[in-house]
Structures are given as structure tokens and as C-alpha cells.
Amino acid sequence: MSQVSTAPRWLDAEQQQVWRTYLLGSARLAERLDADLRTFGLDLGEYEILVTLSEAPERRARMSELAEAVHQSRSRLTHTITRMENAGLVDRASCPTDRRGVWAHLTDDGFRLLESAAPRHVEAVRRNFVEAMTAEDYAAIGRAFAAVLAVPAD
Amino acid sequence: MSQVSTAPRWLDAEQQQVWRTYLLGSARLAERLDADLRTFGLDLGEYEILVTLSEAPERRARMSELAEAVHQSRSRLTHTITRMENAGLVDRASCPTDRRGVWAHLTDDGFRLLESAAPRHVEAVRRNFVEAMTAEDYAAIGRAFAAVLAVPAD
DNA sequence: GATGGACAGTTGAAACGTCAACTACCTTCC
DNA sequence: GGAAGGTAGTTGACGTTTCAACTGTCCATC
Numbered sequence: 001m002s003q004v005s006t007a008p009r010w011l012d013a014e015q016q017q018v019w020r021t022y023l024l025g026s027a028r029l030a031e032r033l034d035a036d037l038r039t040f041g042l043d044l045g046e047y048e049i050l051v052t053l054s055e056a057p058e059r060r061a062r063m064s065e066l067a068e069a070v071h072q073s074r075s076r077l078t079h080t081i082t083r084m085e086n087a088g089l090v091d092r093a094s095c096p097t098d099r100r101g102v103w104a105h106l107t108d109d110g111f112r113l114l115e116s117a118a119p120r121h122v123e124a125v126r127r128n129f130v131e132a133m134t135a136e137d138y139a140a141i142g143r144a145f146a147a148v149l150a151v152p153a154d
Numbered sequence: 155m156s157q158v159s160t161a162p163r164w165l166d167a168e169q170q171q172v173w174r175t176y177l178l179g180s181a182r183l184a185e186r187l188d189a190d191l192r193t194f195g196l197d198l199g200e201y202e203i204l205v206t207l208s209e210a211p212e213r214r215a216r217m218s219e220l221a222e223a224v225h226q227s228r229s230r231l232t233h234t235i236t237r238m239e240n241a242g243l244v245d246r247a248s249c250p251t252d253r254r255g256v257w258a259h260l261t262d263d264g265f266r267l268l269e270s271a272a273p274r275h276v277e278a279v280r281r282n283f284v285e286a287m288t289a290e291d292y293a294a295i296g297r298a299f300a301a302v303l304a305v306p307a308d
Numbered sequence: 309g310a311t312g313g314a315c316a317g318t319t320g321a322a323a324c325g326t327c328a329a330c331t332a333c334c335t336t337c338c
Numbered sequence: 339g340g341a342a343g344g345t346a347g348t349t350g351a352c353g354t355t356t357c358a359a360c361t362g363t364c365c366a367t368c
Contacts, residue, residue: 073327
């Protein structure tokens with residue numbers, strides 16, 4: 001008779017401590033960065049959209065590429081881009097080579113808003129993240145989350 | 155004439171890469187854990203509430219302590235606890251020593267749900283986080299996010 | 309023992325995210 | 339060439355979160 005479910009492998013005290021520190025710390029970090037961006041009427045998700053578009057050729061990207069790049073669901077991105085379009089930060093154009101496709105395109109106003117928000121935002125990222133820790137630990141985070149991304153789906 | 159705003163100190167390529175990997179990786183991690191807990195009708199926030207209460211003396215905690223422990227706003231916690239109360243997972247009692255206060259208390263059903271969800275959840279945390287990386291990098295994350303939490307408010 | 313200020317928690321409306329269903333288009337393959 | 343199945347994006351309804359305003363209680367000070 002084979003054992004179907006084995007005893008749970010709980011985290012030991014130290015592992016648990018790290019996990020909780022991470023949960024708390026990452027939440028706090030997001031909170032700080034959001035608070036900072038709110039000055040510009042943005043949240044972190046919208047800011048990432050602006051950055052991604054600003055770096056893309058012609059400052060535009062397909063909706064699904066963009067969704068991937070900023071790790072948002074397609075549906076969420078549709079809603080977000082609609083709001084940003086109403087705010088004049090982006091506009092939409094249909095893609096000539098694939099008529100299902102839509103390009104989200106950064107407007108001049110969108111670019112200017114990014115330019116004005118970026119210095120403060122980067123400063124906040126530095127203060128609350130990059131420079132809060134040692135360079136070694138920062139590098140470790142790079143490796144660690146790359147490894148997280150590499151975990152197979154199932 | 156003093157210079158009021160100095161030139162922004164941008165992140166270098168490597169720093170930027172780590173920052174983006176973190177953004178992507180932490181989003182993916184949350185997504186995986188949420189997907190896992192959805193089987194039990196929970197999300198990560200609710201799960202953390204159950205855990206916190208289960209470990210508290212008498213399995214109850216003041217709303218504001220709880221909010222702090224699970225890094226949620228008070229308002230959000232009020233709504234969440236209301237929903238969980240309707241689902242029979244917690245109940246509320248008014249605190250005898252401070253009549254402003256409210257205790258959130260884990261019910262037996264809530265405890266049982268936690269017991270049933272915990273093994274799978276811990277397995278998912280292991281797979282997608284703890285064991286995805288080296289023990290050294292895991293320890294580094296502990297130090298790093300403790301440092302993030304130690305950054306002064308302003 | 310009143311008054312002002314802080315603290316605990318809630319409320320309701322608006323903003324946002326999620327989910328499943330949907331349209332439109334592209335691709336493959338017979 | 340047309341059916342089947344996949345991909346791109348949107349929609350609207352629903353649930354959740356946020357935000358500002360609010361009630362009630364505690365505490366310090368006069």
C-alpha cells in the first residue's frame with residue numbers, strides 16, 4: 001500500500017522568518033513607491049507601462065507584448081490603457097500587419113509625464129531598495145528572482 | 155545661487171536589470187501562490203490572516219494589530235474580515251478593555267480550512283521560492299528585506 | 309469634569325482588477 | 339477553399355480595494 005500524501009514539509013523557523021520578512025518588506029516597498037508616484041497621478045503599474053513604451057521602437061508596443069512586459073493580464077491592460085488614453089498619456093492604433101493587433105503608443109504628454117516622474121521615482125527605488133542593502137545582497141536578489149522566473153509552470 | 159535639484163542618479167544597466175527581474179519575479183510568485191490558494195477559495199491576503207490568527211493567543215487579535223501583521227489597510231481589513239465572517243471563517247467580538255477595539259477571532263471552521271490549505275501552500279512556497287534558489291541567496295533575501303523594512307519613513 | 313486631540317474601526321462610493329464570454333482575425337491542414 | 343482551432347483584444351458584470359468622511363472611545367491637560 002503506497003502512501004498517497006506524505007507529511008507536509010513545513011518551513012523551519014529560519015526559513016519561515018525569511019519568508020515573512022519578504023512578504024512584509026515587498027509590501028512595504030510597493031506601498032512606498034506607489035505613494036511616491038501618486039504625486040503624479042500614477043501607480044507603479046502605469047509607470048511601468050510608460051517606461052516600457054518609452055523604450056520601445058517608435059514608442060509603441062502591441063498590447064500583448066506590453067501585457068507580458070509589465071506582467072498584467074490582457075484584460076487589465078485593456079482597462080488601464082483605456083484610462084490612460086482618456087488621460088491623454090497613450091493612444092491606440094491598429095496594427096497594419098495583423099489586423100487583430102493593437103499598438104499602444106506613448107503620446108508626447110505621456111512622455112513628458114514620465115520624464116517628470118522618473119527622477120523622483122528612481123530616487124525612491126534607490127532609497128527604499130537598491131541602497132537599503134549591500135551590493136552583494138542586491139546581486140543575490142537578481143539571481144534569486146531570475147531563478148523564481150525559471151521555475152516551470154507545473 | 156544654490157542648485158535646488160541635482161541631476162537624477164539613474165540606475166546603471168545592471169542595477170536596472172535586477173530591479174526589473176525583481177518586479178517580474180515577485181509578481182509571478184504572487185500569481186502562482188494565489189492560483190494555488192484559489193483551490194480553497196482563499197487568496198494570499200486571507201491566508202495570511204488565517205495564519206496570523208491561528209498563532210495568536212486565543213486565536214484572536216485586534217483589528218489594527220492584524221492589519222499591521224498582514225500589511226493591509228484598516229479599511230481593507232474591515233471589508234475582508236466582514237467577508238470572512240460571512241463565510242464563517244472568523245467572528246468578531248468587542249474588546250472588553252478598550253471599547254473602541256474589536257477582536258477578530260478564528261473559528262473552528264476557519265482553523266480547519268487553514269489546516270487543509272497549509273500543506274499545499276507551503277509546498278508551493280517551497281517550490282516557487284525557497285527551493286528555487288540557493289540557500290545563500292535565500293538568506294540574502296532575508297537580510298535585504300529586513301533592511302528595506304528598516305528604511306525610515308521619510 | 310470639560311475640551312481638544314489622538315486612536316480604533318466602519319462606511320459608502322468610486323476606482324480598479326478579475327473572470328468568462330465574446331468578436332475578429334489568422335493559421336493549418338485536409 | 340473551408341472547417342477547426344488558435345491568437346489578439348475587448349467587453350461588461352461582478353468582486354475587491356481605496357479613499358475620504360464619519361462615529362465612538364480614550365487620554366491629556368486645564
